[in-house]
Amino acid sequence: MTPDEWAAGIGFLTATGQKCDAIRQEYILLSDTCGVSMLVDALANRKSGAATESTVIGPFHTADAPEIPLDGSIASAGKGAPLLVSGRVTDSAGAPLAGAVVEAWETDGHGLYDTQYAVRDVPDCRGYVRTASDGRFAFRAVLPVEYSIPTDGPVGDMLRALGRASMRPAHLHFKIAAAGHVPVVTALYVDGDPSLDADAVFGVKSSLVARFERHDSADDARRLGLTPPFYTLAHDFVLEPALFPAAV
Numbered sequence: 001m002t003p004d005e006w007a008a009g010i011g012f013l014t015a016t017g018q019k020c021d022a023i024r025q026e027y028i029l030l031s032d033t034c035g036v037s038m039l040v041d042a043l044a045n046r047k048s049g050a051a052t053e054s055t056v057i058g059p060f061h062t063a064d065a066p067e068i069p070l071d072g073s074i075a076s077a078g079k080g081a082p083l084l085v086s087g088r089v090t091d092s093a094g095a096p097l098a099g100a101v102v103e104a105w106e107t108d109g110h111g112l113y114d115t116q117y118a119v120r121d122v123p124d125c126r127g128y129v130r131t132a133s134d135g136r137f138a139f140r141a142v143l144p145v146e147y148s149i150p151t152d153g154p155v156g157d158m159l160r161a162l163g164r165a166s167m168r169p170a171h172l173h174f175k176i177a178a179a180g181h182v183p184v185v186t187a188l189y190v191d192g193d194p195s196l197d198a199d200a201v202f203g204v205k206s207s208l209v210a211r212f213e214r215h216d217s218a219d220d221a222r223r224l225g226l227t228p229p230f231y232t233l234a235h236d237f238v239l240e241p242a243l244f245p246a247a248v
């Protein structure tokens with residue numbers, strides 16, 4: 001390393017720290033875009049068998065997601081193309097987990113999380129449901145769309161210098177928790193998204209690519225109180241037993 005290269009490295013790391021504030025965490029973004037976050041996650045969250053794999057939580061999870069009733073909506077009206085999400089939460093042996101928490105958060109149809117708007121009176125495009133006695137859950141959402149990670153800081157400079165893309169493929173984040181089981185932070189990625197193989201933060205795993213099926217039938221939409229097109233996503237989550245169970 002030459003003295004100039006050394007100084008440039010110090011300058012880059014200093015600028016990364018200076019870009020951080022109470023909301024913006026440029027160092028985590030640097031970790032994400034270097035693949036470090038996914039590596040730490042992979043080492044900490046080894047899964048066996050059919051257990052649902054984890055992925056990065058990202059900077060847009062909040063602690064104020066509201067509980068919504070089964071079949072309710074995590075998105076307010078007009079936030080994007082309607083999406084019906086359903087599935088089951090089971091243990092590794094396929095037994096249903098009743099009362100499991102299925103939390104989801106996502107972008108709206110503009111590719112923005114609620115926390116990215118100047119005004120955020122209430123949480124939107126985020127919420128959680130509890131599974132029924134047969135482990136089933138269902139809620140309404142909107143079709144998530146792909147978006148760029150923030151590129152107005154040193155991480156953006158790094159991506160441009162390396163000729164790397166800044167996009168994340170469209171995805172729906174999940175946090176699944178059930179008493180006596182290891183919780184999982186994960187996401188489902190929209191099959192067919194052009195950025196699946198070029199995720200800026202390396203978060204995609206093949207087991208997490210899911211079919212968000214498009215429906216154009218006006219009759220089906222009307223029966224559901226929707227306008228076409230609408231989308232459906234069906235996915236089951238599998239949790240492993242916890243060695244040291246914690247309350248949920």
Ligand code: BEZ
Pocket residue numbers: 029032056057058059060149168201
């Ligand atoms: C996200 O998926 O929300 C995300 C993850 C890592 C960096 C930026 C965004």
Ligand code: FE
Pocket residue numbers: 058060168171173
């Ligand atoms: Fe995200």
